[in-house]
Amino acid sequence: MRHHVHPETGVTRRGLAQAGHPVAILAIAALCGALLLTALGFGSSLAADRASTQPQGVLAIPGVDVAITKTVTSAQVEPGARITFTLDFANLGDSPAGTVVVTDILPAGLTNLSIQASGNVSTYAAGPPNWVWQFPGLASEESDVIVIGATISPGVARGTVLTNTAQISAVGDVDSGNNQSAVTITVLDLPIVGLAATSDSPTLLGGTTNFTASVTSGTSVAYAWDFGDGNTGSGANPAHSYAAPGSYTAVVTATNNVSGSSTSTGVVVVSPDVGIAKTVQPTQIWPGAVVTYTITYSNAGTAPATGVVITDIVPAEIISPSVLAAGAQITDTGALPPYVWQVADLAPSAGGTIVITGMLDANAVVGSVVTNTAEIAAASDWDPADRTSSVVFTIVDQPIVGLAAINDSPTMLGSSTQFTAAVVAGTNVSFTWAYGDGDTGAGATSAHTYAAPGSYTAIVTATNSTNSIAITTPVTILAADVGIAKRVSNPLPPPEAAITYTLVYSNAGNTTAANVRITDTLPVEVTDVVVYVSGSTVIIDNNPEYILDVGSLAPGAGGTIVITAKLRPGLAVGDIFTNTATIGTATVEAGPRPNTSSAVVAVGDAPITGLTATNDGPTLLSTSTQLTATVATGTNPTYEWDFGDGHIGAGPSPVHLYSRPGTFTAVVTATNNTSFQVATTVVEVKSAELVLTKDVRPAIIGPGDPVTFTLTFTNAGSAVASGLRLTDTFPAGIDNVTISVNGVAVNLTGFGPTYIWDLADMAPGAVGIISLRGTVNSQTPTGTILLNSASINTTTPESDKSDNTASASAQVALTPIEDLSGAVTGYAGIVPRTGEILTFIASVQSGTAVSYSWDFGDGSVTAAGSGQSALHAYARPGIYQVTVTATNVLGSTAYTFPVMVTEDGNPAYYGFLPAIRK
Numbered sequence: 001m002r003h004h005v006h007p008e009t010g011v012t013r014r015g016l017a018q019a020g021h022p023v024a025i026l027a028i029a030a031l032c033g034a035l036l037l038t039a040l041g042f043g044s045s046l047a048a049d050r051a052s053t054q055p056q057g058v059l060a061i062p063g064v065d066v067a068i069t070k071t072v073t074s075a076q077v078e079p080g081a082r083i084t085f086t087l088d089f090a091n092l093g094d095s096p097a098g099t100v101v102v103t104d105i106l107p108a109g110l111t112n113l114s115i116q117a118s119g120n121v122s123t124y125a126a127g128p129p130n131w132v133w134q135f136p137g138l139a140s141e142e143s144d145v146i147v148i149g150a151t152i153s154p155g156v157a158r159g160t161v162l163t164n165t166a167q168i169s170a171v172g173d174v175d176s177g178n179n180q181s182a183v184t185i186t187v188l189d190l191p192i193v194g195l196a197a198t199s200d201s202p203t204l205l206g207g208t209t210n211f212t213a214s215v216t217s218g219t220s221v222a223y224a225w226d227f228g229d230g231n232t233g234s235g236a237n238p239a240h241s242y243a244a245p246g247s248y249t250a251v252v253t254a255t256n257n258v259s260g261s262s263t264s265t266g267v268v269v270v271s272p273d274v275g276i277a278k279t280v281q282p283t284q285i286w287p288g289a290v291v292t293y294t295i296t297y298s299n300a301g302t303a304p305a306t307g308v309v310i311t312d313i314v315p316a317e318i319i320s321p322s323v324l325a326a327g328a329q330i331t332d333t334g335a336l337p338p339y340v341w342q343v344a345d346l347a348p349s350a351g352g353t354i355v356i357t358g359m360l361d362a363n364a365v366v367g368s369v370v371t372n373t374a375e376i377a378a379a380s381d382w383d384p385a386d387r388t389s390s391v392v393f394t395i396v397d398q399p400i401v402g403l404a405a406i407n408d409s410p411t412m413l414g415s416s417t418q419f420t421a422a423v424v425a426g427t428n429v430s431f432t433w434a435y436g437d438g439d440t441g442a443g444a445t446s447a448h449t450y451a452a453p454g455s456y457t458a459i460v461t462a463t464n465s466t467n468s469i470a471i472t473t474p475v476t477i478l479a480a481d482v483g484i485a486k487r488v489s490n491p492l493p494p495p496e497a498a499i500t501y502t503l504v505y506s507n508a509g510n511t512t513a514a515n516v517r518i519t520d521t522l523p524v525e526v527t528d529v530v531v532y533v534s535g536s537t538v539i540i541d542n543n544p545e546y547i548l549d550v551g552s553l554a555p556g557a558g559g560t561i562v563i564t565a566k567l568r569p570g571l572a573v574g575d576i577f578t579n580t581a582t583i584g585t586a587t588v589e590a591g592p593r594p595n596t597s598s599a600v601v602a603v604g605d606a607p608i609t610g611l612t613a614t615n616d617g618p619t620l621l622s623t624s625t626q627l628t629a630t631v632a633t634g635t636n637p638t639y640e641w642d643f644g645d646g647h648i649g650a651g652p653s654p655v656h657l658y659s660r661p662g663t664f665t666a667v668v669t670a671t672n673n674t675s676f677q678v679a680t681t682v683v684e685v686k687s688a689e690l691v692l693t694k695d696v697r698p699a700i701i702g703p704g705d706p707v708t709f710t711l712t713f714t715n716a717g718s719a720v721a722s723g724l725r726l727t728d729t730f731p732a733g734i735d736n737v738t739i740s741v742n743g744v745a746v747n748l749t750g751f752g753p754t755y756i757w758d759l760a761d762m763a764p765g766a767v768g769i770i771s772l773r774g775t776v777n778s779q780t781p782t783g784t785i786l787l788n789s790a791s792i793n794t795t796t797p798e799s800d801k802s803d804n805t806a807s808a809s810a811q812v813a814l815t816p817i818e819d820l821s822g823a824v825t826g827y828a829g830i831v832p833r834t835g836e837i838l839t840f841i842a843s844v845q846s847g848t849a850v851s852y853s854w855d856f857g858d859g860s861v862t863a864a865g866s867g868q869s870a871l872h873a874y875a876r877p878g879i880y881q882v883t884v885t886a887t888n889v890l891g892s893t894a895y896t897f898p899v900m901v902t903e904d905g906n907p908a909y910y911g912f913l914p915a916i917r918k
Contacts, residue, residue: 060094060140067092067178068102068168076186076257080154082112083185087166090143092178097170100135102146107162109187110150119144138170152187159220159257160187189256192218197252197265204303205271205382208239213252218259226251228267245271245302245382273301274308274346275386276376283391286398286427286466287362291318293391295374297328297343298351300383307379308343310354311335315370317395318358327352346378360395366428366465368395397464400426405460405473412511413453413479413588419446421460421471434459436475453479453510453590480513482506482553483593484583486520492604492674495573498566499526501599503581505550506558508593513585516550518561520581525601526565534559553585567603573635575603604674608634611677613668620719621687621797624657629668634675642667644683660799661687661718688762688796689717692726694788694806700813701786702848702888704778707734707810709788711770715762723795724759726770731786733812734774744768759792776812784812812848814888819845820895822884829905834877836905840870842884842895855883857899874901877908 068089077083087104091097099122106113106129115131117124123134133146156162165182173179194216203209213223213236225233227240228248242248248267253260276297285291295312299305310330314321314337323332323339328350330341341354373390381387402424411417421431421444433441435448436456450456456475461468482505489500503520507513522529522544531539531546539548548561580598589595610632619625629639629652641649643656644664658664664683669676695710711728715721726746730737730753737752744766750756759768776786789807798804824832826839842852854862854870857880862870874880883896902908 061092061174062095063093063174064091064095064097064170064172065093065175065178066090066097066100066138066168066170066173067175068166068181070104070164070166070181070183072164072183072185075184076188077152078188079152079156079158081152083150083152085148085150085164085166085183087146087148087181088143089138089145089168091138091140091170093174094140095172096140097138098172100138100168100170102133102135103167103169104131104146104148105129105165105167106131106148106150107164109153109156109160109162111153112149112151114149115146117144117146152185156187157219158187158189161185162187186257189219189221189258190217191259192221192254192256192261195252195254195261195263197250197263199250199265199267201266202268202270202302203242205245205269205380206241208241209267209269210237210239211250211252211265212237213254215254215261218254218256220256221254222256224253224255226253242267242269245269245273268302270303271301271382272299272303272305272346272348272378272380273382274299274305274376274378275383276310276374276389277386278312278372278374278389278391280372280391280393283393284396284466285360285393286396287360287364287366288398289360291358291360291393293356293372293374295354295356295389296351297354297376299346299348299378301381302348303380304348305346305378305381307377308346309377310339310341310343310374311377312339312354312356312372312374313337314339314356314358315372317361317364317368317370318356319361321356321358324355324357325352330354364395366395366397369393370395396466398425398427399466400429400462400464400469403460403462403469403471405458405471407458407473407475409474410476410478411450413450413477413590416447416449417475417477419448419458419460419473420444421462423462426462426464426466428464429462430464432461432463434461450475450477453477453481455510476510478511479509479590480507480511480553480585480587481509481589481591481593482513482516482583482585483508483591483595484518484581484597485594486579486581486597486599488579488599488601491600492602493567494604494606494674495571496567496569498564499601501563501565501579503561503563503597504558505553505561505583507553507555507585508591509587509589510555511587512555513553513587513589515586516553516583517585518548518550518581518583519545520548520561520563520579521545522563522565523577523579525568525571525575525577526579527568528564528566530564532562532564534561567601571603573603573605577601602673605635605672606633607675608637608670608672608677611668611670611679613666613679613681615666615681615683617682618684618686619658621658621661621685621799624655625683625685626653626655627666627668627681627683628653629670629679631670631677634670634672636672637670638672640669640671658683658685661685661689684718686719687717687799688715688719688721688794689798689800689803690714690721690724690762690792690794691716691803692790692792692806694790694808696786696788696808696810699810700815700846700848701776701810702814702850703776703780703782703812704849704851705776706773707776707786708771708773709808711772711790711806712767713769713792714767715764717796717798718764719796720764721762721794721796724762724792725794726757726759726790726792728755728757728770728772728788728790729753730755730772731788733777733780733784733786735777737772737774740771740773742769746770780812782813786810786812814890815846815848816890817844817847817850817886817888817893820847820884820886820893822882822895822897824882824897824899827905829902831900831902831905831907832874833902833905834875835873837871837873838899840872840882840884842868842886844886847886847888847890849888850886851888853885853887855885857881857883874899877902 071086073084122136125132162185167180192215196214198212200210223236227250249264251264253262279294281292329344333340371392375388400423405421408418431444433446435458457472458475459472461470484505486503578598578600582596608631613629616626639652643666665680667680669678692713697708701707745760746757787809791805822842824838824840832838853866856872880899882899885894
């Protein structure tokens with residue numbers, strides 16, 4: 001082996017001395033061939049090439065296989081930089097290679113070369129750009145290296161790409177694919193600075209916009225453009241034609257191999273946009289009328305419009321047209337048919353109006369539709385959509401003006417009324433009539449016969465194709481309308497009673513009724529007839545038929561005739577007779593009023609008087625009440641009852657069962673066919689109403705605690721409650737039960753756990769109280785609910801039994817003692833005196849299964865577990881500190897209070913004695 005030091009890097013590399021060297025051959029073990037290549041630094045490409053061509057299990061490629069790999073220290077360099085090329089080459093085959101030639105084609109632009117080769121170089125030739133080394137041979141798996149140092153010439157242009165290629169060859173090489181290797185070096189550009197972009201806009205649509213991009217510094221700059229309309233370009237000076245006017249933002253991006261930068265420039269593309277709009281007034285016109293066309297034109301674009309021409313071919317139906325222009329200067333070209341105008345150049349937003357006024361030909365056909373179109377053109381125009389505008393008008397009849405209508409009324413009913421209509425102006429006019437009574441007609445003149453008198457409003461409507469107007473004319477149709485109404489003072493009089501007939505007559509028509517006559521034939525059932533007339537009425541006949549001549553009756557006039565009579569004796573109740581009166585006139589009549597009127601009389605009952613009503617109350621609930629009605633006078637009475645509770649009945653003596661207690665007002669109405677009377681009677685219905693409530697104190701108790709259940713019962717009804725029984729089911733687990741009764745006499749007939757008391761009668765409002773006191777059994781588990789239920793019943797009817805039962809419950813629980821207090825009582829003086837037996841009482845706000853012990857402050861104490869109260873007498877006067885201690889399984893607490901004791905019960909001095917009470 002020989003060792004070579006790289007002249008540029010100082011790295012020692014090893015190579016085989018020469019092919020066939022015995023030491024070298026012995027030094028290379030067949031199994032370590034691949035590892036040796038890697039250790040020698042020939043690169044992964046040689047090893048990979050060997051691995052890819054060598055069969056599995058074979059250490060070397062059969063035959064000769066020379067390979068080369070080239071690397072460089074940096075692929076991007078500055079001008080003047082120093083770089084190093086390394087050529088690794090080897091024989092990967094299992095046979096020695098003869099003469100091996102290595103060629104390196106160095107690129108221009110390299111200076112200061114230094115070359116170092118390992119191995120046995122037989123020849124070396126330098127003929128730039130080719131450098132050639134010849135080696136006498138390479139043994140199997142022998143490798144060598146050539147290192148070339150060079151400097152990038154300062155004159156090499158930035159951005160230049162230098163390519164260096166190395167080649168190897170040998171006789172009999174089995175694989176040429178690994179005989180060449182190349183590297184590239186890029187000379188770095190100067191960074192891009194100061195990119196700017198401009199354009200020569202504004203540009204007329206259709207023209208070309210020229211762009212320019214420049215940089216302050218930078219080399220090998222490439223420019224890419226986005227013109228802002230979806231199109232792109234390249235280069236420092238591109239040109240672009242936009243398809244539509246508007247404002248665009250062109251963006252240019254400059255790049256080289258070290259940097260990139262973007263900037264933008266605004267572009268404005270302008271274009272003329274001429275447009276025209278036309279209107280016509282009116283849109284409906286009649287022959288001989290004036291029509292006006294108005295043309296409005298403008299340049300809505302962003303560039304001046306040139307070569308503007310407006311064309312308007314006026315319809316042949318328009319005669320004597322005249323033109324009035326405003327705005328831009330227009331010149332009539334004289335073209336026929338008119339008009340064609342040349343318009344002066346229009347700046348952006350400039351425009352004008354042209355008004356054409358003419359008359360519609362008198363011979364124009366009504367119903368025709370006439371169209372007129374105006375056009376505008378320009379040398380350049382962006383939007384063709386508004387280059388034309390059309391209007392139409394319809395030829396119609398001359399409007400109707402000055403409609404008038406008359407008629408020859410007033411007309412008598414049955415005669416025709418004549419109507420006439422006329423207009424001041426209007427063509428092809430037709431007339432239709434609505435006479436105001438539902439009938440219609442047609443024509444400028446018309447006749448109509450009305451079926452009823454009255455005032456009517458006739459409407460005539462004049463119509464042609466242009467308009468329709470209407471006007472009214474009042475019509476009066478005359479007729480008389482006499483009528484009569486007859487009534488009797490009492491249509492149901494008792495026998496032989498006096499009656500009065502009243503006849504009211506009038507003329508409700510709108511004209512005078514002539515020769516008016518009234519006829520009245522009185523029935524035979526009346527006698528003592530007297531007739532009273534007023535005004536000019538003349539009686540020309542008498543009983544039984546009366547004929548009365550009234551004469552003439554003006555519209556709205558009338559009168560009254562009164563006839564008095566008496567029922568003839570002998571008529572029976574129920575007899576009926578009728579009296580009819582008739583009125584007539586010689587004048588034509590019409591109208592709803594009757595010309596006859598009748599009054600019917602029936603002989604009625606004797607009137608009812610003296611109606612009274614009674615009942616047999618007060619009545620107990622569930623017992624029927626007897627009600628009675630009587631009259632002093634009157635025949636055939638019938639009775640109807642309202643019992644006051646929502647029920648009704650009939651008859652003189654009904655029986656009614658009230659469903660609830662209370663005070664009711666029964667109303668009876670007695671009726672016959674001549675009269676009625678109403679009377680009332682007050683009915684009182686009574687019942688017992690028992691109310692039972694139950695209470696327990698305390699509601700939360702402990703084992704061994706006292707408990708009291710209290711039953712309170714009352715009679716809230718209006719009747720005495722009898723047959724009373726009170727039942728109480730007492731809960732188990734309560735010992736030493738005692739009973740106390742207040743307010744009512746009782747007889748205890750049943751004993752625990754169910755107690756039964758028979759109670760004395762309870763008057764309305766009576767109240768009774770029964771208390772059951774006991775002690776909760778000490779073995780009662782906590783959580784037990786002590787439920788006590790009771791019920792009360794009576795044999796006396798009740799309306800509501802929902803309050804006849806009650807229950808209360810107490811819960812057995814252990815609760816802590818809270819708010820213990822104590823006091824003394826049972827003394828006669830202001831304070832206790834010596835020798836006086838005092839009662840000491842303890843109380844707690846809460847706490848169950850509590851036992852108490854007392855320390856009276858004079859050396860006397862009670863045993864633990866004593867009662868809630870204790871008795872004690874003091875032998876000597878003094879102020880004693882009394883302490884009571886309350887205890888349960890959850891703990892204990894004590895309370896101390898002072899007690900003053902004197903010889904005579906008067907305080908020895910006054911002080912704060914909060915616990916002493918009497």
